[in-house]
Amino acid sequence: MRxxxxxxxxxxxxxxxxxxxxxxxxxxxxxxxKGSDTIVNLSQAWAEAFMTENPEVNLAVTGGGSGxxxxxxxNGTTDIANASRKIKKKELDDAQKAGYYPEEFKVAxxxxxxxxxxxxxxxxLTIDQLSGIFTGKITNWNEVGGKDQKILVLSRERNSxxxxxxxxxxxxxxxxxxxxxxxxxxLMLPSSEAIIxxxxxxxxxxxxxxxxxxxxxxxxxxxxAKSGGxxxxxxxxxxxxxxxxxxxxxxxxxxxxxxxxxKAFINFALxxxxxKIVEEMGFVPLGEK
Amino acid sequence: MRKFREAIIEKxxxxxGFACILFVILIFVFLAKDGLTLFRTITIQDFLFGRIWxxxxxxxxxxxxxxxxxxxxxxxxxxxxxxxxxxACAIFIGEIAPRWMRETLKAGVELLAAIPxxxxxxxxxxxxxxxxxxxxxxxxxxxxxxxxxxxxxMAIPTMVSIMEDxxxxxxxxxxxxxxxxxxxxxxxxxxxxxxAASSGIVAAIMLGIGRVIGETMAVMMLTGNAxxxxxxxxxxxxxxxxxxxxxxxxTVRGSEHYFSLFAIGLVLFGITFLxxxxxxxxxxxxxx
Numbered sequence: 001m002r003x004x005x006x007x008x009x010x011x012x013x014x015x016x017x018x019x020x021x022x023x024x025x026x027x028x029x030x031x032x033x034k035g036s037d038t039i040v041n042l043s044q045a046w047a048e049a050f051m052t053e054n055p056e057v058n059l060a061v062t063g064g065g066s067g068x069x070x071x072x073x074x075n076g077t078t079d080i081a082n083a084s085r086k087i088k089k090k091e092l093d094d095a096q097k098a099g100y101y102p103e104e105f106k107v108a109x110x111x112x113x114x115x116x117x118x119x120x121x122x123x124x125l126t127i128d129q130l131s132g133i134f135t136g137k138i139t140n141w142n143e144v145g146g147k148d149q150k151i152l153v154l155s156r157e158r159n160s161x162x163x164x165x166x167x168x169x170x171x172x173x174x175x176x177x178x179x180x181x182x183x184x185x186x187l188m189l190p191s192s193e194a195i196i197x198x199x200x201x202x203x204x205x206x207x208x209x210x211x212x213x214x215x216x217x218x219x220x221x222x223x224x225a226k227s228g229g230x231x232x233x234x235x236x237x238x239x240x241x242x243x244x245x246x247x248x249x250x251x252x253x254x255x256x257x258x259x260x261x262x263k264a265f266i267n268f269a270l271x272x273x274x275x276k277i278v279e280e281m282g283f284v285p286l287g288e289k
Numbered sequence: 290m291r292k293f294r295e296a297i298i299e300k301x302x303x304x305x306g307f308a309c310i311l312f313v314i315l316i317f318v319f320l321a322k323d324g325l326t327l328f329r330t331i332t333i334q335d336f337l338f339g340r341i342w343x344x345x346x347x348x349x350x351x352x353x354x355x356x357x358x359x360x361x362x363x364x365x366x367x368x369x370x371x372x373x374x375x376x377a378c379a380i381f382i383g384e385i386a387p388r389w390m391r392e393t394l395k396a397g398v399e400l401l402a403a404i405p406x407x408x409x410x411x412x413x414x415x416x417x418x419x420x421x422x423x424x425x426x427x428x429x430x431x432x433x434x435x436x437x438x439x440x441x442x443m444a445i446p447t448m449v450s451i452m453e454d455x456x457x458x459x460x461x462x463x464x465x466x467x468x469x470x471x472x473x474x475x476x477x478x479x480x481x482x483x484x485a486a487s488s489g490i491v492a493a494i495m496l497g498i499g500r501v502i503g504e505t506m507a508v509m510m511l512t513g514n515a516x517x518x519x520x521x522x523x524x525x526x527x528x529x530x531x532x533x534x535x536x537x538x539x540t541v542r543g544s545e546h547y548f549s550l551f552a553i554g555l556v557l558f559g560i561t562f563l564x565x566x567x568x569x570x571x572x573x574x575x576x577x
Contacts, residue, residue, distance in 0.1 A: 037538070065538020074542070088541050152428040157514065158345060159538035167345060181346040184355070187431060187525050188514035190535060194414065201419060204428050 029261050034062045035069020035082030036161050038110065038210060039250050042281045043082050049277060050268050057261045066161045073255055074098050079262050081253040084110065084161025100255040107269050109284035111211040111239035111247040112166060115196070115218040117203045122146040124222040124231040127245060131171050133206060136183025141204065153186045154195050154207035163188075165248045166208055208246075211239065212282020239284040247284070320558055323551035327351070330545055336552060342516040342527070344536065344546040351549040353556065355518045359433070359526030360502060362519045363512060366437025367501045371444045372494055376483075378445065379452035379490075384478055395453065402446035410510035413439040418511065425523055431513035433526045439507050444497035451496060455489020456482060488574045495568030499561055505530040529553050 033043055040063035047059035061082075064072075069081035074095045087095075087102060095102050114130060116122060122145055125133075132138035133151055142148045156163045172178030189195050192213040199205045200217035211234055214220060222231035225245040238244035258266055268274050275285040327336065331351055339352015382394050417438060418430030459482050467477040483490070513525025514535065533550050540546045 067540050067542070068538045071542040090541050090544065094543065150428060157509075157535040159535050159540075164345070177347050179347060181343050184341065184343070184517045185515050185525075187429065188516075188527065188535065189431075190509050190514075194510065197414065198429060198431065201422070202429050 029057045031057060031059045031080065031261055031265060032062075032072075032078040033059065033080040033082055033252075034064060034072045034078040035080075036066040036084040036250070037063040037159075038084040038161055039082040039108075042108065042250075042278060042283060045277050045281055046265070046269050046274055049273070050265055053268075054261070054264065057265070059265065065159045067159075070095075070253065073102065073253055074100060076100075076255070079254065080265070083251045083253060084248070085164050086251065087253060095255070101257075102253045102255060103257055105252045105254075105266055105270070106249045106286065107252050107266075108250045108275075108278045109239055109247055109286060110162075110250055111234050111236075111244055111284055112162065112208050113211050113214050113234040114206065114208050114221040114223060114246070115199050115214060116206050116221060117199055117201075118217070118219045119203050120146060120206075120219065122221065124224065126224045126227045126229070127170055127173055128227055130223070131173060131180060134166075134171050134182055134186065135180050136185060149204045152202055152205040153183065154198055154205055155182055155186045155188055156192070156195065156208070157188045157190050162208070162210065166246075169248070170208075170246060210282070211236070211284070236279070236284055240287045250283070317558065320551055320554050323548055324555035325552070327545065327548035327552045331549075336549070337556075340518060342532070344540075344549060349545060351545070351552075353529065353553060355516045356527055356529045356532050356553065357556070358518055359512070359516075360528040360530070362433045362522055362526055363436045363440065363508060363528055364498060364502050366433060366522050367440035367444055368494070368498055370437060370441035371448060371497060371501075374441070375445050375448035375452060375493070375497065376490065379449045379456055379493075380478060380483075382449065383453045383456035384482065385474075395450075398446050398449045401442065402450075404443075406443060406504060406506040407510075409439050409443060410507035413507060413511045421523075427523055429513060429525065431511060431525055433512055433519055433522045433524060436508050436512040436526070436528075437522065439511055440501045440504055443504060443507065444501045447500050448493045448497035451493035452486070452490050455486040455493065458489070459485045488571050491571040492568040495564050495571065499564040499568070502564070503530060503557065503561055505534045509534055529557050533557075 033047070040061060043061045047061050051057060051059055066081075066083040066085050069078065069083055070087055070091050072078040073081040074091065076098070087104065092102060114125065120141070122141065125144060129138065129144050133144070134153055134155065136153075138144060139151055140148065141151055155166070167180075167182065168174070168176045171180040171182065187198070189198060189207075192209050195207040195209050196213060196215055196218055199207045220234055222233045223245055224231045230243075232238050232244045234244050234246070239247045252266060252269070254262060254266070270286070278285045336351055336353060337357075338354055339350060340354050341350045341352045342355055343350045378398065382391055382398070386394060413435060417435055420430070421427065421432060421435045422430030463481050463485055464477055467481045468474075472480065508528050509531035512528060512531065514527040514531055515525040516527040516532075517524065519526045533553055536546070537550055540550065
């Protein structure tokens, strides 16, 4: 009978489905890490190295953005939230309301390089000039010593912690609640790759990207914190000794004081071996505090 | 026993039917709950007709007019490109192509629908963008037009497949009558078959447009996402879908910004609902 067979198939499917939904009786310990797309590759590299050393622990790393990660922490769906920005006051309040006491760990340093097309003669800019360019006050390259050419301004999307950081530290010059804002005409690109691609093909472009993403197809700009101050090229050294002005910490947050495997994982990330991975992934190790 | 079994099957099918509707309603309620919260702090006029989208500013501004117009420009552009191409393609497959070619072509067009949008976005970014940039001497290739072209290719499969069904379901007698009266093949297609299939064609166009307006990934990669009110199709634009996708990840849950993204979702839901409704009306007009 046809229907009989259908029933059997349904039954088998249902059984398999239910079995799959049962909690896997844990020989393995599961850790979830979720959040910033800036750190997702770094976090994955840590996780892989950590899992080879501790095969009984299973680490799942997902991206989605710092906000997503922290929201997941508050909802209790992740153990670790990766963030490329500090947790916001409102998020901290929400977490406490939900019964969590987030702990913060600085895990690496990310230097942001300001990049232009290699054909662009401009070599150095001050933070003030950068702020002017990205807020739309400066619209032509000849205002900052370049050719008579309209500036094509590129930014990462608002979902990126990099965008937030650049907004607060460069556009607003460190005053987090300042009035400055990206000009509406700024192109918002969804990935670091897109910024590099667009900068390398468009002569009038300027953009910013994590130091780890910079390729020889684009030119980095030397940046000075104050007008007349020393112009510094971004590099691992200048970020480590803090002479290059545009750098930030990358964070991990846990819901409680970490214990067990989670603590082991964070300690691993902060260890010499973990910080070596930071360097391999194109970020800057924490170095001496 | 058999009756009992049949009753169970019937109920199960009924339940499934209701489940689909229930999900739509639940999604709508979820959207509305968060989306409408925004209007406690912001008026609807400021939201719909505000000219500045600047959610991270102090104070933030949530005017979706540039985003709405961005979506509109990209969608219209895609429609202008895809509708003639789609109709021509459907006529060729349905009426002109020999039988052996028909099957291959149809399968090919439908395969186009299987290409993930991120792949189209990537191809568009690396191949199409530079072409548009050099062709029109623009500072950047990431413009509304680039997005429109890519989206047109994503809308064509939907359109062609439904249009072709409409064309082939025109009764043979119409065609034979026309030919018997001495009309040429082209006259028959133009004067008889297309009018007879028009409701299906309109429905196909509507559904194609529905697909375009809801598309996110390719648009986000190709249109530059600058939230300015577009003056030409050669300017970068920011669409509503790209805004939601791009900003949801980093926003603080429960903030005004978060609710404003849901409100955009609500607007999009309304638009898609309207388009599907119109497509349905067009399709049913035929039956009367």
